[in-house]
Amino acid sequence: MNLLPEKTVERLSQYRRMLLKHYCKEKQFIFSHELAALLHFTPVQVRRDLMLIGCSGSQRKGYDIKNLIKLMGEIIDSKYGQNVALIGVGNLGRAIMRYLNKKNSNLKIVAAFDINPDKINKELGGVNCHHSDELSEVLKKENITIGIICVPAEQALQVADSLVKSGVKGILNFTTATLNFGDDVFLEEYDMITSLEKVAYFSKKR
């Protein structure tokens, strides 16, 4: 399949999690307007997204939930999942670890890294914490394709370079360092301060 729009991919992730929460009960089918209401989207948007991933429903019963979940899972994480590394085990790193280990996904954090000796070789949410010097080695051994950067901003660029050199194809950057790796690596940056300042600006206008 060709590349899906970014926004559609984001919504697929949300549909999927919402459906996982609602399945297993007596409910096997769902209408586009029901799924839309759960997430405050519009029914048209839901149908369009499902169209883009080649899902079809029946006018009588709606969409088969189990089928949706399966298809979305394959599209998002690939059939067999992907392995993820977390670099930087501070407050934010630990929060992310807990957050991700609870959920239902084929994505899995399989290694953590830090440079603080107190943290190394301890377990954290079922995952061992290595010294950052071993990054390259562990990444290759564990076949890790995605990295999450939670180190202090000054160290982010260096960590990102090592990740890319070790074959990582996607990076989620939580620092304020602005990275850039052309087309070889998909980069997603999240900046809390920017989010909060955006809220500040628009909240004044209400």
Next chain:
Amino acid sequence: MNLLPEKTVERLSQYRRMLLKHYCKEKQFIFSHELAALLHFTPVQVRRDLMLIGCSGSQRKGYDIKNLIKLMGEIIDSKYGQNVALIGVGNLGRAIMRYLNKKNSNLKIVAAFDINPDKINKELGGVNCHHSDELSEVLKKENITIGIICVPAEQALQVADSLVKSGVKGILNFTTATLNFGDDVFLEEYDMITSLEKVAYFSKKR
């Protein structure tokens, strides 16, 4: 001034932080292409954003950094700043607290809330942690207009309702609960799992 586009506001926040980092040295002026390069944007985009906020520069020297910082600050947080409350002092809450207290902004977290007795009446990054029962009272007393929600997802809706009832006009929601408050409240949601799944999808295509 009329409402700025969301994306422009996001970039203003980033320009501003970058400029704060680069000012105070010998450099008093900056060209659009220099600012663009620092953030991996394009010079045209920088100039257009500055145009939208009514900033002008000179062809010889570029833009006056001090002036940009001042103007952006007034636009983003308003002249006298805004007060922020943080609800839920887990790992994520603590990470956000540290993160925000370091930075240069008129936004300030002035109160934290939790329901865990061990955390109540302790200080955290210079801010007292109250019991969530006191939410409404403290918010009004401290003139808080923005709330950050970091509680477990099941409690998010109830917390959000209290915030809105206490006069909050902007919410930054870090839980997976999907909130909705029409036009009265500006709502920004951040969903880590969606971000990571987006990275997973696009990293496969590289």
Next chain:
DNA sequence: TAGATTGTTAATCGATTAACAATC
């Protein structure tokens, strides 16, 4: 003046929504 830069409009690109035919 020539070259670099700003400021702005028009064109393009991407995402959402309106409209509606087809189907159960």
Next chain:
DNA sequence: TAGATTGTTAATCGATTAACAATC
């Protein structure tokens, strides 16, 4: 059949980028 729903195209909206005149 009538009513509700799906599936899809065309129109609209918003954001970015190309093009270029004006200025130092």
